[in-house]
Amino acid sequence: MTAAELFGQIQKKKSFLCVGLDTDIQRIPEFLKKEKDPVFEFNKRIIEATHEFAVAYKPNIAFYEAQGPKGWESLQKTLEIIPKDCFTIADAKRGDIGNTSKLYARAFFDKEASGMSFDSVTVAPYMGEDSVTPFLEFEGKWVILLALTSNKGSSDFQQILVDDDKVFQKVLKTSKNWGNTDNMMYVVGATKAEALQEIRQIVPDHFLLVPGVGAQGGSLEEVAKNGMNSQCGLLVNSSRGIIYASSGEDFAEVAALEAEKLQKEMASLLNNLL
Numbered sequence: 001m002t003a004a005e006l007f008g009q010i011q012k013k014k015s016f017l018c019v020g021l022d023t024d025i026q027r028i029p030e031f032l033k034k035e036k037d038p039v040f041e042f043n044k045r046i047i048e049a050t051h052e053f054a055v056a057y058k059p060n061i062a063f064y065e066a067q068g069p070k071g072w073e074s075l076q077k078t079l080e081i082i083p084k085d086c087f088t089i090a091d092a093k094r095g096d097i098g099n100t101s102k103l104y105a106r107a108f109f110d111k112e113a114s115g116m117s118f119d120s121v122t123v124a125p126y127m128g129e130d131s132v133t134p135f136l137e138f139e140g141k142w143v144i145l146l147a148l149t150s151n152k153g154s155s156d157f158q159q160i161l162v163d164d165d166k167v168f169q170k171v172l173k174t175s176k177n178w179g180n181t182d183n184m185m186y187v188v189g190a191t192k193a194e195a196l197q198e199i200r201q202i203v204p205d206h207f208l209l210v211p212g213v214g215a216q217g218g219s220l221e222e223v224a225k226n227g228m229n230s231q232c233g234l235l236v237n238s239s240r241g242i243i244y245a246s247s248g249e250d251f252a253e254v255a256a257l258e259a260e261k262l263q264k265e266m267a268s269l270l271n272n273l274l
């Protein structure tokens, strides 16, 4: 999916919502646990209930890896049923020396090799250009590079000043030439919305993946005010705030209500663009 096609979906659905599939077997409603694949059944119901309000889905790979081979199977089956008009993100935070990154890229992009073909994968920038470019060699696929993350520990390294730039600013300035606006996005936490204006000075046209509304308390309004560009340029993720809004048999309906609430707010924030 190109950036223009993604913006097309945003315009169509009046939404820049990404639903996070952080599906923890320990938080799945009891009644689903009798199913052969409870994680998949949970995801299926969440996807069916929320897809009219969302333009993207982001399974966090840790939740699947932690289940061993059956977790990978649940992930693969989940990816198959995400509607084709939705952008898919493998939130795996990978990156290694070049020949290893190539294999990570194959794991998430090459269906013939791994059985999965996500649109994008999150990558850590720490090991530099040769750890990122192997992902960019896959035509039509995206790298979503960690820039300024939503957690408290982002101040440990990402916000350190080096020669007048904070490390996350250096990451943006250096990496924006590795790819282009059709194959690179950046992660910026919603809890860091005040930094979005300076980030937009460096990467005015790139899409940003913004996790941290909902359970982490980031403000959607602040994110849009500081980070939206003329093509929206934002995918805002909420995971726990949607998928665990109810722990009962009504979990999918309540998830839909939460997703719709965010979509309505997004529609009004998009009003000036559409």
Ligand SMILES: O=c1ccn([C@@H]2O[C@H](COP(=O)(O)O)[C@@H](O)[C@H]2O)c(=O)[nH]1
Pocket: 020, 022, 060, 091, 148, 149, 150, 151, 187, 188, 189, 211, 212, 213, 214, 215, 216, 237, 238, 239, 240, 241
């Ligand atoms: O800076 C970051 C990068 C990634 N994440 C991931 O996004 C979701 C957020 O989940 P919530 O339940 O909505 O808080 C989760 O998968 C994180 O690993 C992030 O939060 N911050």
